Each structure stands twice: as structure tokens, then as C-alpha cells.
Amino acid sequence: MTRLSEYLLPTLKQAPADAEAISHKLMVRAGLVRQMGAGMWTWLPAGWRVHQKVVAIVREEIDAIGGREMLMPVLQPADPWRKTGRLQIEELFKLEDRKGAELVLAMTHEEAVTFHAAQTIDSYRDLPLILYHFQVKERDEPRPRAGVLRTREFVMKDSYSFDRDQAGLEERYALHVGAYDRIMLRTGLRFYRVESDVGMMGGLGAHEYMAPCPAGEDEIVLGEGYAANVEVARGDSRVQCVADGDGRERWTRDGQALALEPAIEIGNIFKLGTRYSEPLGATYLDEHGAELPIWMGSYGIGPARVVAAAVEQFADEDGISWPVALAPFAVHLVALGRAGTPERDAAELLYAKLNEGGVEAIYDDRDAGVGEKFADADLLGCPLRLTVGRRSLESGEIEVHLRRTREQTGGLPLSADAPTLAKAVDELCQSLP
């Protein structure tokens, strides 16, 4: 039951002056998030619903490949970080407790999960295994930016795979590629899976999931059947990059023109190998009693970035236009007329029926003008807007407006019962991107 009159949706006519990125402006204007400090953001009720939509999709797909959800702490002893050599990373928050013991705020959870793997995995019989959690990450970013896109604290789904050898790791990695592909497809985002630099993480391979959008921090190179991040493309012998007269770069692959697009990284997957299991002593005994290091993989996805990328990709001049899978509500019901009027009574009845039918709806029952209500509905960006006013009473129909296309579809009968309404809404949603 979500009546706007009893909700917290602080929409704004003007964006904060210091906001630059589309997602930053719109997410604040639509009442989804508010800032507390540099790189520190609060998710307000409607924004958190969207975030949780992403979380639910991710959870389903990681569960489907056999992931086991758990929860590890953010506050951790410094020791494992010292052992893996990551204690001196500048982005790592370090602190002491009252006794002077060294602690860190985890920026990711390889140390923690490997620490526990060392404790609890003893035999080849315990493998393979996929563990994951949704947990806050803390990073002392030199420069947080663009609203929720680059923050110092954010929730991440990170999963970790454990195998007895490299072949097993390849299998677990392939399972994650499949899960990540399905996750991204389900969100409705436009995305690319690109090979990425393995950097200092070890040379076994990595991919990034990139969502093209104007606020993107990275650049990807795109062609027919080809997508790579810039670093990888530069190392590809078939790819050529020449500067033209204006100092701009022209990319080609086998002579075919490639496009350069800004994108944000919404997920990444790494083959870690024994990078963490060796220093932390995560080993198992094989059939012959030999002690061997566990082969690991690490797989991250940032729901907040998925949300921001969706805003960036589908926004228009009036506000957000969510993909159905991420929308805070499927339906934004607008009631016209004051409380006590017949049209308002009809809206109330419709709202009750939507709830009864299990439709996720936000109901604008405020005593506000039409313009304000429609403007807020456009801003918030729910895929379907249903309007009940005098016209509805005359025609006997609820007006249906599609946010993405601004299409006014044939009305639904006001007299429809709850199951019929739910079915109609569901069918409409399925026809939408």
C-alpha cells in the first residue's frame, strides 16, 4: 500500500546546482537519493525499491548457478590484508580500536572469504563452492563523482568461487559469465561484456560489463561483433588507432570503423587463481592426501551503478523512464479531483483493486494540481501511468499512459475486477522494454 500522501518522495523542480551527470540530477530531483557528504549517499524509500529490484535479480541468478548467500563483516582485522600485501593500498580505510589493534574497512572481500575458506574447506570433497553476499564496500576514493556513480561507500554483490584446479575455475567462471549475461539482460540495460586488463590481479583473465551512457568514466571500443575496453583494444593487433587532424582518434578493426563510447562499469569478473589462497593458506587435500592451493574467482556487481546507468540510458527531458524490471512501481496511479468527489472515489476503488490484484502501485492521492501530479509521475518514471478523473467517469475507462513512448493506449474499464486489472497491467508491462 503506497499512497503518496503517506510516503516520502521529496521531488524537486530544480536540480542541485552542483549536479552535472543526468543520473545525479534526476535521482535527486525524483526523490530517490540524497547526499550526506562527498561520496556518501542515502537511498530514500523509492530509490531503495529500485536498488532492491536489482538485488533481487542478481540474487536469483547467482542462486541459480549454485551460489550460497552469506554475510561477511566490513570492519576487519588488518592482518589478512597485510598477508595479501593489500594493506598499503591508499584507498583502503585503516583505523584502530581503543586498544590500538589495527583494523580496516573492507573495500572488497577476498581477504575475508579466503580467511574462512582456509578455516572451513579441508578436502577436495568440499569443492567446488560458490559463496556470495551483498555487503557495503568502503573506499577512500580520491575523487567521488557523479552522484551515486562513484561513491566512497556502496553496496556490492561479490561472489567467490573455489575449485581444486584451473579447469574447475574455468567452469565456475563460465557459470558466472552466463549468470551475469542473464542479469544484465533482465535489467533491460544496454550493455557489453568486454575483455579487460587483468592488471595486478594476476594474468588469468577478466571481463567487465559495461553500460554505455553519457556519464561513463571509461571508454569502450565498439564494432560489428566487437566490444573491448580501450586498453585491450590497443593491444589487439587487428585494431588500429590513428589520430586525425583535430586530435581525435579514429579506430578501425580490419579496416572497419569502430565507435568509441563512454560507459560505466557495472560488473566485473576475475580469475584470481591462487593469488589469495596461497598467502592466506587456503588449501585442500586431494585424493592422494596432497595439500594443494584452492583456485579462486571473484565476481562483482554494483546495484547502484546499474540503477544510475538505467537512469542515464533512458531519461528524457521530463525525467526518468525505468525499464519495467527496475521500476520502483509498475503503476503510477493519478487521482484527479478533490477528496470526496466521485472521480476521487473511483480512484480510491481502483487503487484498492490494484492492491488486491497484487499490482505494485504508487497512488498519488495528494491534494495537488494536475500539472504537479503529472510532472512528478514523469520524473519518477514508472512505466505505466493510470489516470482517473471526470473523463474516466464519463467514458467508464481508466486512461493508460506509457511513460517511455508517451503513448496513450486504449483505456481499461473502470468496472474491471481485481484479477482482470492485474492481468491487464501485467500484459502491458510484458509488452514494454
Add this chain to the structure above:
RNA sequence: CGGGGAGUGGCGCAGUCUGGUAGCGCACCCGGCUGGGGGCCGGGCGGUCGCAGGUUCAAAUCCUGUCUCCCCGACCA
């Protein structure tokens, strides 16, 4: 970390150059009208001007220090 910009009511801004005790729009509260795209009229509430120190009879305004935030770049395990 380098470069640039900004801190005045919840949001957007003016006032600072040329010191005289804070103003506008929106939002909010009350009353009335209106009711299909941020509507209208009237009446209100709310800010020791980021913080600290200094100069002065007097500081949002001048001086010094400091904190915070934003943008570009570097960075981004």
C-alpha cells in the same frame, strides 16, 4: 595529488567590488478560489550569511587561518 569554482532559510539565487545590521523565486504553514500539465489571491513561519580569529563605532561584505562541497585531470586491486 595538480588545476578551476562555490559555501547566504529545504532548493535555486541576489547582496560582497564601494562595511551601516539580510532580500527574491520556489517549497512549507493558514484561509479562500481553482481543478486534465508544476494554477490564482491574501496572510504567515523560517537564515547569528560554513567555522575560528582579526581590523573597525559597526563585518555577509575587508584581512588571516581553517573546514566543506562541486567540476576537469591523475587515480580507480
